[in-house]
Amino acid sequence: MTKTWNNRAWFMVLPVLLLVAFSAVIPLMTVVNYSVQDTFGNNVFFWAGTEWYQDVLSSDRFWNAMGRNLAFSAIILAIEIPLGIFIALNMPRKGWGVPICLVLMALPLLIPWNVVGTIWQVFGRIDIGLLGRTLAAMGIDYNYVNDPFDAWVTVIVMDVWHWTSLVVLLSYAGLVSIPDAYYQAARIDGASRWAIFRYIQLPKMNRVLLIAVLLRFMDSFMIYTEPFVVTGGGPGNTTTFLSIDLVKLAIGEFNLGEAAAMSIIYFLIILLLSWVFYTVMTNAGSEK
Amino acid sequence: MARIDLEHIRHSYGARPQSDADWALKEVHHTFKDGSAYALLGPSGCGKTTLLNIISGLLHPTEGRLLFDGNDVSTLSTQERNIAQVFQFPVIYDTMTVYDNLAFPLRNRGVAERDVDRRVREILEMIDLSDWAKRRARGLTADQKQKISLGRGLVRSDVNAILFDEPLTVIDPHMKWVLRSQLKLLHGRFGHTMIYVTHDQTEALSFADDVVVMYEGEVVQIGTPDELFERPKHTFVGYFIGSPGMNVLPVSVEGAQARFGGTAITLPGKPRTPMGGAIELGIRPEFVRLGREGMPVQITKVEDIGRHKIVRARLQDHEIAAIVREDEDVPAEPHVAFVPEKINIYAGSWRVAFEGESERTAA
Ligand SMILES: Nc1ncnc2c1ncn2[C@@H]1O[C@H](COP(=O)(O)OP(=O)(O)OP(=O)(O)O)[C@@H](O)[C@H]1O
Ligand SMILES: [Mg+2]
Numbered sequence: 001m002t003k004t005w006n007n008r009a010w011f012m013v014l015p016v017l018l019l020v021a022f023s024a025v026i027p028l029m030t031v032v033n034y035s036v037q038d039t040f041g042n043n044v045f046f047w048a049g050t051e052w053y054q055d056v057l058s059s060d061r062f063w064n065a066m067g068r069n070l071a072f073s074a075i076i077l078a079i080e081i082p083l084g085i086f087i088a089l090n091m092p093r094k095g096w097g098v099p100i101c102l103v104l105m106a107l108p109l110l111i112p113w114n115v116v117g118t119i120w121q122v123f124g125r126i127d128i129g130l131l132g133r134t135l136a137a138m139g140i141d142y143n144y145v146n147d148p149f150d151a152w153v154t155v156i157v158m159d160v161w162h163w164t165s166l167v168v169l170l171s172y173a174g175l176v177s178i179p180d181a182y183y184q185a186a187r188i189d190g191a192s193r194w195a196i197f198r199y200i201q202l203p204k205m206n207r208v209l210l211i212a213v214l215l216r217f218m219d220s221f222m223i224y225t226e227p228f229v230v231t232g233g234g235p236g237n238t239t240t241f242l243s244i245d246l247v248k249l250a251i252g253e254f255n256l257g258e259a260a261a262m263s264i265i266y267f268l269i270i271l272l273l274s275w276v277f278y279t280v281m282t283n284a285g286s287e288k
Numbered sequence: 289m290a291r292i293d294l295e296h297i298r299h300s301y302g303a304r305p306q307s308d309a310d311w312a313l314k315e316v317h318h319t320f321k322d323g324s325a326y327a328l329l330g331p332s333g334c335g336k337t338t339l340l341n342i343i344s345g346l347l348h349p350t351e352g353r354l355l356f357d358g359n360d361v362s363t364l365s366t367q368e369r370n371i372a373q374v375f376q377f378p379v380i381y382d383t384m385t386v387y388d389n390l391a392f393p394l395r396n397r398g399v400a401e402r403d404v405d406r407r408v409r410e411i412l413e414m415i416d417l418s419d420w421a422k423r424r425a426r427g428l429t430a431d432q433k434q435k436i437s438l439g440r441g442l443v444r445s446d447v448n449a450i451l452f453d454e455p456l457t458v459i460d461p462h463m464k465w466v467l468r469s470q471l472k473l474l475h476g477r478f479g480h481t482m483i484y485v486t487h488d489q490t491e492a493l494s495f496a497d498d499v500v501v502m503y504e505g506e507v508v509q510i511g512t513p514d515e516l517f518e519r520p521k522h523t524f525v526g527y528f529i530g531s532p533g534m535n536v537l538p539v540s541v542e543g544a545q546a547r548f549g550g551t552a553i554t555l556p557g558k559p560r561t562p563m564g565g566a567i568e569l570g571i572r573p574e575f576v577r578l579g580r581e582g583m584p585v586q587i588t589k590v591e592d593i594g595r596h597k598i599v600r601a602r603l604q605d606h607e608i609a610a611i612v613r614e615d616e617d618v619p620a621e622p623h624v625a626f627v628p629e630k631i632n633i634y635a636g637s638w639r640v641a642f643e644g645e646s647e648r649t650a651a
Contacts, residue, residue: 184346185379187366189440190396199392203383 028267034260052261062262064237065245066269069221072156072241076220079160081213084167088175089201091168102172105165113162117229120158124230144231148238151231155239158226163216170212174205210281214274221270242266289480290356290448291322292343297352299338305350312338313349314505320449322357323479325472327492329528330502336485337376339502340451343483344371356448369448374441376453376485378433382426386417389425390439397444411439414470416463430458438467442474449481456491468495489529501525517572519632521639526570526632532598532609534632535576539569541633549604551583554628557642565636573598575630576610578618582625587618 038048056062091101108116124144126132135142144154178200186196224243227233233240233248240248246266250259299313308314313335320326328336341347343354345366354362361369372393381389390411394404412418415435420428425436438455452471456464472495475482483500486492492499493513500510501524509521520526526534539546539553546553546569553569578599585601585608592614599610599618610624633640 179377181375181377181379184341184373185375185437185440187346188344188371188373189393190367191392192396195392195396199381199383203381 031260031263034256035264038257048257052257053265055258056262056265061237061245062242062265065240065242068238068240069223069242072223073217073220075156076159076163077213077216079156080164080167080216081209083160084164084212085171085205085209087164087168088171089197091172093176102169105168105172108162108165109169111162113225114229116158116162117226120154120161120226121230124154146235148235151235151239154230155223155227158230159220159223162226163219167212167216170208171205174208175201178204206281210278213277213281217277218270218274221273289322289478291358292320292449292481293353293355293358294318294320294343295353295355297339297342297349297354299335299342299347299349299351311350311505313342316352316507318500318507318510320481320483321498322481324497325475325482325495326484327496327499328483328485328502329487329489329492329499331528332487334502335505336502337453340373340453340483340485343449344373344451345369346373370446371449371451372441372444372447373451374438374453374455376457378430378437380425380428380433380436382424384425385421386423386425386428386436387412387421389436390443393440393444407443407445411443414442414474415439415467431460431463434458435467445478447480449483452482452484454485454487464491471495489531499529501528503528518630519639520570523568523570523634523637526572530572530574532573534570534572535606535608536634537569537571537603537606537608539567539633541567546631546633548583553626553631555631555633555642556629557644559633559635559640560643560645561640565638568634568637570632570634570639571626571630573609573611575627576608577625577627578610578612578616578622579625580619580621580623582623585622585624587622590618 035052036048036050037045038051039045087105091105092098111119123129123131124142126136126143132142141147142150144151182200182204183196186200191199222243223241224247227239227241228244228247231239233244242262243266246259246262249255249262294316297313297316298311300311302310305311316339328339330336338347342349345361345364345368348362352362353360356369381392384392387408390408391404394407399407408421409418412421415438417432417435417439420432425433428436434455434457438452441450441452441455456467459467468491471482471484474480484492484495486495497512498510499513499516501508501516501522503522503524509516509525511519511521516525516529520529520534523534523536526536537548539548541547541555541559544555544558546555546567548569583603585603587599587601588607589600591598591600595614596611597614597616599612601608601610601622601624603624608624612618633642
């Protein structure tokens, strides 16, 4: 069979290209544009080269926020991935329990970010919140407004509550795709519960877990709404993550150039780390 | 190594079996003798895999008991029953190497690493994958995977029985032959009770001491290949074993004679009991004589299959097949006659014994 080559076929992808251009590339380029210029208002811009980048990269404020971001993402992944897998492993595979579990799991995912924030903001308040008052009644000194540790715990618990379901659902999808024959073979071979997990379930979940890790990493690294609503970045700067800082910089201080440079750096870091996760995880499963 | 008794085993996958059709296994009551090799033969969906899974404990039967060497194991787990099973669809642990795949069942049972190594190397040799030992199992071809699957079934030497569920389907004919001989050798050496499921009757007949034929959730006959050939207990066995299958003709029986159309056919004896159901006569193509005597037929087709010819003909309104030697001439006005001792009579599809026949074959 001979293939006909027709370069006009490229026109077929034109609509998608346009769409991507308008939705992603052009906005991104404006940011790039801002990041290399300076302005004193009145729409007068002049070339600033890499100055903004140097400013951002040499500021403690940026690196502190970055540190908080990395710590937050690491904690989130360390909790949500194992917890999600654990819950998925214990969910029923068939019967009437399946739809109930799935709906329960999907529920937190359907709630908008700021609502989640508001729920927890109220829930945790020591004057009227159920959680805050209960903890206070138990003699635990909990106050997310004043205590950085409590603020962190609150934000983390909130994220775990909101997003572990995603990991659960993805892992579950991986688990149910394993044919029965594997479990039967494992029983014949006398495999322990752990061996079944290690050699059958985990390899089969590999792909979906990769997606889960990437999604949860990107999303937690970009965390904004929840801490913004609950702690407003405080107490002090202890829950000021990059995204919150970015907004402060751009809108609060109207420092567009620096904010733009920071956006680009932020974006590149996410891209880089996602790529690292991707390569590491795909290589871990394949041939040596 | 154990004798396996199945006592009135019935199994239904549904919760509340109502009609006959709900039972995947209608009733199996049978003993697999210690150290014998059995072939389990039957059409798709007749319950072969179900039966194996019940023996290995992957399934618990709806009704009935299972004994190993006289001990009730019905409630024991797969692990406690210590059975090796090779599955119909090869299962491999694809993140492990070929070597580790084979070592897995041994290591799980805490076998010393020195013995593991010895056994695994033996098996690798046998399935001809020694050069692949260090390779990850993921990228292997379908037949290599099936060999690993088979190897894992053979690697433990202390098992009560080894169950094979069509273990060689995707293996090429030569390797199939090699592996089958290896299995026979292994059986001779260790004397495991072996049950071997297959669709392929040559495979079954060459592998087994006894062949178990299943049909629609029931064991219809157990016997040596000769018994299945000469005295099929059910017309299904007649069709299923042999190529072409047994000819079955509707007849009526009076004393030691059967009537087919207007013709009387001499039987080897008088059927023992009065019979209910449709009466049929079964005769294998090998025992149909084509000549100038007997009932007239019209020949429709002659197939040459090497040393023999299969002659297909119409006998009144029925198709009949005969096997004749290659050099034998087909007469101009052909007639067929049946070798009387080779005739079987069926009532409602089940064979009826003749008077004076020994219990062994009538049972
Ligand atoms: N897990 C199951 N759930 C419900 N019905 C099943 C299940 N497994 C098998 N059956 C049914 O039980 C009957 C026997 O199936 P079984 O798999 O034992 O047949 P088999 O003889 O092994 O067939 P094959 O030669 O195709 O492997 C079939 O009618 C099948 O549809
Ligand atoms: Mg089967």
